[in-house]
Structures are given as C-alpha cells and as structure tokens.
Amino acid sequence: xxxxxxxxxxxxxxxxxxxxxxxxxxxxxxxxxxxxxxxxxxxxxxxxxxxxxxxxxxxxxxxxxxxxxxxxxxxxxxxxxxxxxxxxxxxxxxxxxxxxxxxxxxxxxxxxxxxxxxxxxxxxxxxxxxxxxxxxxxxxxxxxxxxxxxxxxxxxxxxxxxxxxxxxxxxxxxxxxxxxxxxxxxxxxxxxxxxxxxxxxxxxxxxxxxxxxxxxxxxxxxxx
Numbered sequence: 001x002x003x004x005x006x007x008x009x010x011x012x013x014x015x016x017x018x019x020x021x022x023x024x025x026x027x028x029x030x031x032x033x034x035x036x037x038x039x040x041x042x043x044x045x046x047x048x049x050x051x052x053x054x055x056x057x058x059x060x061x062x063x064x065x066x067x068x069x070x071x072x073x074x075x076x077x078x079x080x081x082x083x084x085x086x087x088x089x090x091x092x093x094x095x096x097x098x099x100x101x102x103x104x105x106x107x108x109x110x111x112x113x114x115x116x117x118x119x120x121x122x123x124x125x126x127x128x129x130x131x132x133x134x135x136x137x138x139x140x141x142x143x144x145x146x147x148x149x150x151x152x153x154x155x156x157x158x159x160x161x162x163x164x165x166x167x168x169x170x171x172x173x174x175x176x177x178x179x180x181x182x183x184x185x186x187x188x189x190x191x192x193x194x195x196x197x198x199x200x201x202x203x204x205x206x207x208x209x210x211x212x213x214x215x216x217x218x219x220x221x222x223x224x
Contacts, residue, residue, distance in 0.1 A: 028065060030130035034099070035060035036122060038136045040115065041105060041204075041213035044150045051145040052112035056213065058092075058103030061124055061132070067093075067100045069126040075107065076121040082109075092178045105170075105215070114143045142210060150216045151203040158221050160192040160201060167205040171198035172218075194221045 041054045055075075063069050073086040086104050094101045102124075109115060117138055125131045151166040162169065167185040169192055172178055179198045184190070185205075194201065202217030 028069075028126065028128045028130055029063065031061055031063040031070060031124045031126050031132045033059050033122070033124060033132045033134045034062055036134050036136055037101075037103070038120075038138075039211075039213055040138070040141055041215050042145055042150075044145075044147070044214075044216045045218075046216060047218060050112075052108065053114050053143065054105060054215065055107040055115055055138075056103065056105045057107060057122065057136075058101050059122065059124060059134075060099045060101055062100070063126060065126070069128075070102060070124060071127050072125045073102060074121075074123040074125070076123065077116060077118060078121065079118050080116045082116070114141075141212065149207065150214050151205045152216060153201065153203055153219050155201075155219050155221070158194055160194070160219070162190050162192065162203055164190060165205050166190075166203050168203075170202040170204060170217075171195060172200040172202070173197050174199050176200065 037056075037058045039056045041056050042051065043054045044051055057075055059073065061067070061070055071087060073091065074083055075086070076083045084107050086102075086107075090106070091102050091104055115138055117140060119135055119137045121133060121135050123131055123133045149165075151163050153160055153162040153166075160169070162184065167183065169182040169184055170178070171180045171182070171194065174197075180195055182192060182195075184192065199221040200217070201219040201221070202215055203219075205214050206212075207214055
C-alpha cells in the first residue's frame with residue numbers, strides 16, 4: 001500500500017510538471033501599441049466626381065509572439081455608437097525603421113459625411129484574444145473642399161503624368177490591395193509608370209497649413 005502511494009505521488013508530480021510545461025509553451029503575450037498616427041484626409045473621387053473625408057489611422061504595434069499574431073483592429077466612437085473593423089485583408093502593413101505599422105487610409109462614414117468630433121478608441125486584438133487599447137481625439141476641422149488644392153494626374157498608355165503638388169503615389173492591385181508607395185515630393189520629373197501588378201493609382205499630398213491630407217483617385221491603368 002505504501003508503494004502504491006509513493007507511485008501515485010510520482011505520477012502526480014509528473015502530471016503537474018507536464019501540465020506546467022504545456023501551459024508555458026502555450027502562453028501568449030498581449031500586443032503593445034507603441035505609437036499611433038491619425039489624420040483626416042480629404043478625398044476627391046475622380047470617377048464619381050464627389051468629395052468626402054477619409055480617416056487614416058496607423059499603429060506601431062509590438063507583439064512578443066510575432067506580428068503575424070495580430071488579427072484585428074477596431075476603431076470605436078462610443079458616444080456616436082460607431083465602429084470600424086480592420087483586418088489583414090484590408091489593412092496596410094509596413095515595417096519602417098524596425099517598427100511594425102498597421103492601419104488604413106480608407107476609413108469613411110457610412111454616409112460619407114464628416115467625422116464626429118470627440119474621442120475614438122483603438123483596440124488591437126491578437127489571435128488568442130489578447131488586446132491593447134489607446135485613444136485619439138478628433139477636434140474641429142475644416143470640412144470644406146477646394147478642387148485646386150488637390151493633386152492631379154493624366155494617364156496615357158499607362159504613363160503617369162502628375163501635378164507638381166503631389167507628395168506620393170499609392171499603387172493598388174485589381175483587388176484594391178495596397179502594393180507600394182512612391183514618394184515624389186520635390187521631384188523635377190513628374191512622370192511615373194505602374195509597377196508590377198498594380199493597376200490603380202491614388203495621388204496624395206499633405207497640406208501643412210491646414211494639417212490634413214489631400215487624396216485624388218482612382219486612376220486606372222489600361223488592360224495589359
């Protein structure tokens with residue numbers, strides 16, 4: 001009987017050891033938000049000739065388990081009962097100076113009106129539900145539009161000629177997934193070409209006086 005009791009204790013200790021190793025191997029670390037960037041961008045939709053505001057939100061996120069663990073970002077305005085969901089199918093991901101930035105330039109109101117003033121929560125969730133949260137506040141901003149302030153482009157035989165007030169070219173593929181960015185601010189040569197599989201172009205400039213972005217597009221490449 002004493003031998004069985006000793007054996008049972010050994011089995012119990014062994015079981016606890018295995019369980020502890022298993023739990024440690026399965027432990028997950030919560031993501032961390034190191035920085036947040038947000039900006040109102042005024043958009044000129046050249047296909048429909050309409051103007052409306054977009055919200056850009058980007059987060060510098062660290063996850064000890066790897067950036068591939070990041071699955072979802074929510075942007076929430078509690079007072080107005082508004083929320084937007086961004087995931088790997090819709091976000092833009094960039095690594096800049098060893099910082100991993102997730103976000104989107106394509107956040108809009110459902111009716112394309114201006115964004116409500118007030119506080120917005122941003123929640124990052126990983127693949128096991130661990131999360132991090134931060135906030136930003138949209139205060140009063142100019143909701144008017146001035147066509148002459150927007151960058152412009154002409155596409156001929158897939159050659160791009162863009163205006164001198166353009167800061168960057170943003171290229172997307174036919175599924176509207178972000179492909180690449182070309183910074184052209186200050187360039188004397190105001191021409192470019194569609195790279196790789198990109199077939200859609202947006203132009204961007206930053207209005208330093210007003211503090212918002214100006215975006216024009218989409219411009220489509222000819223079928224290849």
